Amino acid sequence: MREELIVRNGFVFDPLNGIDGEKMDVFIKDGKIVDKVGSKASVVESSGMIVMPGGVDIHSHIAGSKVNSGRVLRPEDHEKDYEVKTQITRSGVGHSIPSTYTAGYRYARMGYTTVFEPAVPPLKARHTHEELDATPIVDKACFPLLGNNWLVMEYLRDGKIEECAAYVAWVMNATKGYAVKIVDPGGVEAWGWGQHLRRLDDRVPHFEITPREIVRGLCKVNRLLRMPHTIHVHTNNLGFPGNYETTIETMDCVRDLASGDRPTIHITHVQFTGFAGTSWLNLGSGAPEISNYVNKHSHVTIDLGQIAFGDTTTMTADGPFQYLLHKLSGNKWINADVEAETGAGVVPFHYKKSNYVNAVQWGIGLELALLTKNPWQVCLTTDHPNGAPFTEYPRVISWLMSSKARARVLAKINKNARRRLHLPGIDREYTFNEIAVVTRAGTAKALNLKEKGHLGVGADADIAVFNLNPKEVDPSKNYRAVRKALKKSAYTIKDGRIISRNGEIVESSMGKTYWVNAKTSEDLMESVTSQLREKFEDYYTVQMENYIIGESFLKAPSRIEVSSEV
Amino acid sequence: MKTVWEGYSMGGIKVKLLTGRSLDQGKSKERGKLSEDYVKCVAVCEFNKEDLEAFKISPGQNVRVSTDFGSVVVRAAASTQQLPKATVFMPYGPWTGIVVNPETHGTGMPSLKGLEAEVSAAPSEKILSLKELVKQFAGR
Amino acid sequence: MKELVLKARRVPNVPAEALVVSPNFIAGKSVEEICAAEVWEGNRRIALREVFDVEGETAKVAEEQAVKVIGEAGKVRKLGYQMSSGLITVDGNAGMYLGEEMKGGTITVNGNAGSWVGTKMGGGTIEVKGNAGDFVGSSYRGSRLGMKNGLIVIHGNAGNEVGCWMRGGTIRVKGNSGQFPGMHMSDGTIFVEGDCGGRAGAQMTGGRVIVVGRLLTVLSSFSFEELRGSVKVGEDKVGGPFYLFTGDVCENGVGRLFVGVNRNPHLEWYKRFIETPGDGLCRLV
């Protein structure tokens, strides 16, 4: 039986329930938030501390084939950053590509309890689930890559939107996925031939379709299926100067598909597609333009992909971009194309303050966060590990909360970059409430996770308590205290159990894996499945039966049923 | 007395020794490693037809293969895969383990191909079974 | 200088690791503290006194500290780890990773040393009177940060990949070296006085590899430049003549490979590029 808990007397930040730093108690029973508990409940004394829902990371590459390729590529990344086994925890290594156990513990220590892996080649989804199942404590889910999928492109080219929807539903089921991920739509297929495709209206070789049609088509599919999350898009042209225009164009290409205030598109790691300028020499920030667009349009949510200076590993499904980065940096390079579906690349990278481009990138991410007015449209990410390892979140938060902290970095970065950036002129500072939005409430909302990101009755009892008194500490001035407190939570509570105390894991558990079962009409699914059966052997080198992942393959599946419009 | 460890030069024919997978080795290991079939398929040294003639060795005859690292008796056979001159091939197995160079040079991988070796006809010597071979080099 | 003597009590049968055998650790501590210092024997944490008898004195600062290891320490790894000054003398063999990440000071081994001598070294001197294993002065796996500075002298032979990903400093092998001296190196000097197992300078981008003795072949990714009468290594002028090659072309490298003419008659064909008067090539060099 699970015990009852009271998180007592903390300053609670629970934006989804309109609670902004009120001193109050949070009650927990059987792993859920309740409105009262018995007198025997254990007490987590939190007076003088911040209490927030557990963190929800919308976009972090923690599991799967490309992450693991990165681990194998970089023993030098792990050598000096390791964790010794304890009675409770398994050993492991960091740094930018931590082993699965270490990743789970490190998230939990920072008060994060839910993490979504955003790039899964459907053919290799089993691998992702194996790793997610070896990632302790946090709840998780993964996004299958569909923006270069042959069947998707063919259905959309032929205008068969409903069939496409049924196929996407089939993929979600077959891969136990959560949301539609699009990476460099059409561009990765072109990369299969070593070609680059940059613009929204370029044609994908052999497929007679454009990126614009793929994004729009999948956006419609997503709506037809009533998927909990929007399409999650990594745009074309990532990593090229001037790409902020592609970002805005991509946002705008689904504007008419919006209904009400519900977002229709999530653009991910916008920093990497927020470049203004025409070359690396005059690279600038496109953040003002992008934020301006987002401020005027409610159909968009974004996440930052903020960079932090230092050594990390870049990894995306965007094969051509990773090749570009390899050519630019001279660093070692992994490419991994996946038949009929997608690709991937991995390149180690060191962001330097003295480097003009890196310094501009640093500024772009922060400008996006600070110029976008509505924090509910912004999710904090570093696109782990692309911009920085997720363990840098406390540092990123301190930059958002303190212009002084930003100024200190600005003083040290490349001078020309400083001149190009708008950041020195921005004095906005995030409040704790806004931080709670961009790290948990807003991300949970964007993912439509009803039981996450808030502390209302019925929510999962995933709670982070930080030893920081918001009445006494001014985060603007004392940003170091913020960093220190966020790095190691005083308590992280997962499903109603204290699993981390002052940065030490005191109990380990295995979280669940969400997946979406989008039910379409039986006739439609039947007909699409039989079409698939015909094509499967022509497209794939595995049998259709062996491609499908049964629910029992997952250690702790959590199925989300949605009934589609088709 | 020389042990199996030291290897010994017998004034045999100098050759390059390759080891590797073969279809027969693959099939026979699945039939059981204590089987006669396994010995037949794996305790083998393959030669070029030209080399067999030049060395006056006939297929089926026993030969001793020696390197700086050890020495083992196996059966001579004609290679179906054409070998370069004065090069012999042995399929992977415990018999090759005796003669390969264990040195890894800091890579973890011993030196299993392209070894300097000597072969000589060994008509009166017996090919050891797996059990006998293991007993000989491992003492168990 | 004050000397602390460590006498090996027994030879461990599993790998032992003694990061504490370094002037930096020892200086400023009592002999009692040193005796109790942590050493790993396989998966067991033990005290230094279990493997070494400790005698002598400790100095206040590392500069004043000499450490002498007597007996068989061939299984004891990482002697002199990260040391920045002082002296270590090993009367016997030293285990792997001798002087790893060393920054200064001197290590002398009067026997053989295992592989990875002076890996990631940033300064100081290591002298091995016997042979050394593979990867002398190299980087860690996957890293491009090999030896940066300092001097390593191997009086006997060295194994493969001497100076792998080396970035500076000097490695001198008085005996023979294995294959791939100067693999991926970008700067510094590797001087092999004996023969080389081959593939010298492979994939180098800069720096110098000098092979006085026999080198079977020169990779086709090296282009012949000219004959040199001698080459300077530190203060020494080493007599040649040498063939001078540059490469590795495939890495856009500007490394220089010197190969002794006398011991390598099979490379004589390169001379055709300089010896024929009237041949256009001669003007190129």
Next chain:
Amino acid sequence: MRCLAETFSNVVCTVCGCCCDNIEVTVEGRKVVKVKNGCAISMSKFMNYGEERIPTPLIRRKGELAEASYEEALREAASILKKAKYPLLYGWSLTSCEAIEVGVELTEAVGGVMDNTTTTCHGPTVLGEHDIGVSTCTLGEVRHRADLVVYWGCNPLHAHPNHMKRYTVLSKGRFRASRKDRKLVVVDVRRTDTAKVADFFLQVSTNEDYELLSALRVAVRGDEIEQDSVAGVPAEKIEELAEIMINCEFGILFFGLGLTMTPGKSRNIDLALSLVRDLNSKTKFLIMPMRGHFNVTGVNHVSAWETGYPYAVDLSRGYPRYNPGDTTAIDILLRGECDAALVAASDPVASFPAKACRHLAEIPLITIDPHYSATTLVSDVVFPSALTGIETCGTVYRMDGVVLESKKIVEPLGGVRSDVEILKDMLKLIRG
């Protein structure tokens, strides 16, 4: 009594890294009576899986292996591992990822070194990748797009008999209809059966692959090769191959142990990876190691996500450390530095150099294997186990990282447990 015949389709073959998943196996009770779509080795494995099976656990008593109870064998094994200061836990390529995961946990618990058969196949490939990276793909990409297939130092017709048929020159892809649309190049020391069907064959001198690769890189750059011939190949032929590679639309280089085991080892691979990387500035070119042993790719993956490193992981200090050449099985054995060993799902005594095997025989040795093997002969404790992919199911990785579920098609022998069960029981006993 004759049992009813039952046919299983889409069975994953358990022989090599091709992991063909279209095998049809008919069984009658515990007997396999028919195998369809499998290669000759696959047939042999399925049909003969019941040969030379170990019926019960064994413990060495007075020098001879004798029958023992499961509990007794477990106690003995646990005691060996607990006592050891530096145990080696080796093998893992013929079992499921689920078993390998328990293996990592066990290694961590006993403070040992976990190495797998990668050590003696593509360990050098991993080392090459650490320095260069790798430009690769899944096999279907080759099937659909490749107009140039190069096999270097490998003989797929013998070692991966279905490779060409299912994935490369003999397969039918979306953009390549038949053999005519593809060029096959073979580089090998021997004129193998694979070489005999090639369109272009280069016979490289033994031990000189590195020299040839280096010259080929020179030619791909468009520079002149100063030598008349390199590695026994005339410069013009090298230049011809460079032209073929540059001018293809989509090329792939498959390489085997002919590169990883010959002098140069990891550096041969370093250069092959570099060559392919260079080619990407001129055309689309990819590279893939011909992984041999069934789930050896899976071991690398499990090991990497659990510890950060794909093989040769030293957990003696309670956290993962890694340095092949030091922490690899053969080096440890040659230095005589492990004081106990557990071998699971592999037969090192049949494949390691004899000197390494001798140390294995000298220390307490536990083996988990379905069959009698050279290794069981020298073991002190032997656990019979169910055959993964025949008697028990489990996750396995194809050579290109595609993951498949192997199937259970027959019941294991009475009393014989799976690797997962045995390892878990051992772990439980050790943790007390």
